[in-house]
Amino acid sequence: MAVQAGRVGRKRDRKVTLPSAGTSQGWRWECDAAAAQQGSGTPGELPPMGPTVGLLPPLLLALAGAARGTFTVRASPEVAVVPFGGSVAINCSHGTCPGHEATLGLETSLTKDAGSRRQSFVLVNVSEWSPRPAICHGTCGEQRATASATILVYRLPESVVLDPVPAAAVGESRNLTCRVAEVAPLANLTVTLRRGGETLRTQSFGAAAGSASVAISHLLTVGPGDHGQNVTCHAELSLRPHGQLFLNDSMPVELTVYAVPKEVALEPVPPMAPGKNYTVTCRVVSVAVIHNLTVTLWRGGEVLAMATFPQATRVDVPNGITAREQDHGHNLTCQATGPRFTRTSAPVTMEVVEPPSHVLLALLLTLLVVALLGGAGFIYAAHYHAEKCGIYHLLWWQNKDKC
Known part of the structure; x- marks a missing residue:
């Protein structure tokens, strides 16, 4: 059939090919622009068209693609959570594929087994800490689509242990230390130290390759009310929103506090x-x-x-x-x-002293009395002579005839 080129002052032959229906190439339609311009009038040919005929082939292509649909592939779950050394299933599914039989596969560096259905793949003995994402891929005729699933590998703590706390006097300080052994991923771990119902310290950690062991400490100054209190350590490994929240607590340690x-x-x-x-x-x-x-x-x-x-x-x-x-x-x-x-x-x-005897005490008292009496007599005699002879003639050898 012939159609007009649609541009004034310029003529050329134009052939348009569209996908043929029912095949991978679609349906096919050709028109000879030169023949249409000549107006051969052959039965079944299209009459001459105006300038808008150039828009028709792209429109038909779009309608054909919409009718056929876009082929898609989906991976479920998008984040597969698996313990180290364990297994996890990844399901691959696809959208509509009219006129063809779609195929599905899983590309991964891990060991896989086909599940009970051909869309299900089981990753077994996952022994890589950070494996590459698993890729679901599918084909529909000449179309190909992919979807990825992230693999999150974890390990629960082997142990959560509090170090023993020595007895302490009131006012003394003691280190409370909690040790969490071999846990992954470390970035998903939170460790908390508590005294009774009181939180003393909470700590999170940065990313680390593989599993790791960590320890946190808190310096506690004890008071009288701390005697008999329990100290505990709590480890939380959170895989949310893709997995569970795992909790693990240490055995409690009782504080012994004494007064001095x-x-x-x-x-x-x-x-x-x-x-x-x-x-x-x-x-x-x-x-x-x-x-x-x-x-x-x-x-x-x-x-x-x-x-x-x-x-x-x-x-x-x-x-x-x-x-x-x-x-x-x-x-x-x-x-x-x-x-x-x-x-x-x-x-x-101790100062233990023997007191003086009674005889010695009496003798001392007698001597004291004699001394006192003798002193009194001497004073009286001196006074008498002073009055009779004058103060300047007290000495008898100076004027013994007068006194």
């Missing part, structure tokens, strides 16, 4: 006389409750007294002692003992 006296002292002791009884007081003061406190009074290496208190923050323990001559120069000490501590006061030296 800030003061252990003996009250001052006066000089002692042998055989006399005296009271010695030991004082113990603490900022927190001390459990099972024992207070002991020592004289040298000898225990004089001992007292025990189930709970105490301040105690004054009086102890009666009898002084002995052999105790002179010995030290008295007070000792406070608890489950985790021993504190001793500064020593107090």
